[in-house]
Amino acid sequence: MEAKRPSESFTEMTELVLPQHANAIGTAFGGVIMSWIDICSSIAAKRHCGRVSVTARVDALEFRAPIKIGDVVRLTARLNAAFKTSMEIGVRVEREHAETGERALCADARTTFVNIGDDGKPCAVPPLLADTEEDHRLAAAAADRRKRRRAGSGSS
Numbered sequence: 001m002e003a004k005r006p007s008e009s010f011t012e013m014t015e016l017v018l019p020q021h022a023n024a025i026g027t028a029f030g031g032v033i034m035s036w037i038d039i040c041s042s043i044a045a046k047r048h049c050g051r052v053s054v055t056a057r058v059d060a061l062e063f064r065a066p067i068k069i070g071d072v073v074r075l076t077a078r079l080n081a082a083f084k085t086s087m088e089i090g091v092r093v094e095r096e097h098a099e100t101g102e103r104a105l106c107a108d109a110r111t112t113f114v115n116i117g118d119d120g121k122p123c124a125v126p127p128l129l130a131d132t133e134e135d136h137r138l139a140a141a142a143a144d145r146r147k148r149r150r151a152g153s154g155s156s
């Protein structure tokens with residue numbers, strides 16, 4: 001199976017926050033942002049594996065700043081690590097300033113997707129090719145988190 005670079009699956013999505021995305025105080029509803037995070041990660045996972053993967057886990061989801069109706073929101077998803085049948089993906093959600101285009105981080109999360117074969121069972125993912133120091137740092141951190149999680153729970 002051919003290894004792929006993180007740049008090959010990097011995904012960027014742009015959304016406009018409309019009234020139907022908002023809560024009673026005019027800021028984006030958390031569940032809508034979570035859905036966009038899931039979609040953005042699933043596209044990155046699909047670009048890496050070339051087939052459909054399912055969400056197994058969401059970690060470290062933090063809403064850091066409110067997003068208002070009318071804001072343009074940019075989501076990015078990047079593979080941090082590929083394991084046997086699973087992948088850890090880092091997602092950032094940024095608000096774009098309407099006049100300056102300046103971006104501010106509003107939320108971030110790490111998702112784990114599992115690649116699914118034709119038999120409906122987990123199947124192998126292509127290895128992730130780490131080129132840069134940052135690629136190596138992110139992959140090592142993801143492997144460490146997974147190791148600690150497995151040691152803690154005795155599973156996944």
Ligand SMILES: CC(C)(COP(=O)(O)OP(=O)(O)OC[C@H]1O[C@@H](n2cnc3c(N)ncnc32)[C@H](O)[C@@H]1OP(=O)(O)O)[C@@H](O)C(=O)NCCC(=O)NCCS
Binds near residue numbers: 055056084112
């Ligand atoms: C995710 C799922 C496919 C895993 O299936 P499973 O039979 O438990 O598979 P395994 O135990 O063999 O685990 C397969 C991989 O998933 C990982 N995994 C499973 N559950 C996990 C979890 N909760 N967190 C992190 N990784 C998980 C395992 O570590 C393993 O990774 P690896 O192959 O890279 O080492 C299964 O639990 C499932 O279908 N869950 C529902 C998914 C879903 O409906 N998502 C929402 C809609 S897309």
